[in-house]
Amino acid sequence: MSNKKASVWTSIPFWRRSAAWVTGVASVLLIWLTFDSISQINMGTESDLKNGIDKRVPAATVINYKIGYAMDAKRGHEVPTIGEKQLFFGKEWNEEDAKNLLHLGKLTSQSKNCMNCHTLLGNGAYYAPDLTKAWLDPAWKDGGPMQGMTGKNSVEEAISEFLQHPSQYPTHARMMPDLKITKEESMGLVAFLKHMSSIDTNGFPRNFSKTDEQFKRGGSNAH
Amino acid sequence: MLFESMTDVVPSFFAWLNQGPLTLTIFLHTVIILPMFWIYASEKKKLNKEKGLD
Numbered sequence: 001m002s003n004k005k006a007s008v009w010t011s012i013p014f015w016r017r018s019a020a021w022v023t024g025v026a027s028v029l030l031i032w033l034t035f036d037s038i039s040q041i042n043m044g045t046e047s048d049l050k051n052g053i054d055k056r057v058p059a060a061t062v063i064n065y066k067i068g069y070a071m072d073a074k075r076g077h078e079v080p081t082i083g084e085k086q087l088f089f090g091k092e093w094n095e096e097d098a099k100n101l102l103h104l105g106k107l108t109s110q111s112k113n114c115m116n117c118h119t120l121l122g123n124g125a126y127y128a129p130d131l132t133k134a135w136l137d138p139a140w141k142d143g144g145p146m147q148g149m150t151g152k153n154s155v156e157e158a159i160s161e162f163l164q165h166p167s168q169y170p171t172h173a174r175m176m177p178d179l180k181i182t183k184e185e186s187m188g189l190v191a192f193l194k195h196m197s198s199i200d201t202n203g204f205p206r207n208f209s210k211t212d213e214q215f216k217r218g219g220s221n222a223h
Numbered sequence: 224m225l226f227e228s229m230t231d232v233v234p235s236f237f238a239w240l241n242q243g244p245l246t247l248t249i250f251l252h253t254v255i256i257l258p259m260f261w262i263y264a265s266e267k268k269k270l271n272k273e274k275g276l277d
Contacts, residue, residue, distance in 0.1 A: 011266055013266060013269075014262065014263065018259055021258060021262060022255055022259075025255050032237075033237055040235070
């Protein structure tokens with residue numbers, strides 16, 4: 001018996017040390033990853049926007065800029081682009097007002113439970129269209145069917161009008177119910193949607209029609 | 224390509240780690256699996272030593 005080699009596989013200390021090692025390394029990596037994610041999803045500032053510094057989540061004042069969506073060959077998907085200045089509801093919003101408007105929009109989206117039917121940044125349902133990039137939807141742009149239907153002449157006015165009286169505008173096989181959204185709330189929601197469309201989501205949602213041409217050829221807006 | 228240049232918005236260690244499945248696999252094997260060979264060897268050495276004393 002004494003000549004027989006010792007078996008490590010039946011040794012309790014071996015399993016204890018292995019388990020401690022795996023758990024320890026995984027914990028360190030996950031804690032590190034958590035703080036890394038927190039720093040990456042921090043909102044940018046007004047000066048980042050002015051200096052063209054890319055942040056995943058731009059400042060609230062991004063609502064004063066034109067948002068585009070362009071293919072990034074290197075990354076292999078579309079990324080939001082922040083272009084020249086663009087009036088939002090006919091004016092330029094200062095930092096505080098933009099923040100408050102965005103906050104009102106966020107609270108409204110929660111109180112009206114948009115996620116019960118829609119998807120926002122990957123959270124929610126697919127009963128109704130994905131709203132992550134809804135601001136960029138060609139249907140809301142000049143000449144698009146949604147803007148034409150509301151009789152307004154800007155994307156924000158058209159979406160705002162639709163949100164206040166959704167049951168007046170037949171859009172989808174499943175129509176949006178009238179949620180009694182006020183004018184202020186609808187403006188907040190539009191700001192919330194515009195800001196959300198400017199967030200770099202690594203190309204999510206993947207099946208979103210990027211251009212008006214693609215949309216006219218029968219593309220999808222992740223509906 | 225196993226290693227690509229950084230394409231993430233904010234370059235970080237985890238962005239590098241997520242470039243492809245192999246980078247993650249090689250990294251996790253290096254920090255978790257390889258040291259476990261050392262744990263095995265050291266436990267074996269300790270057990271053999273105890274056996275020798277018996």
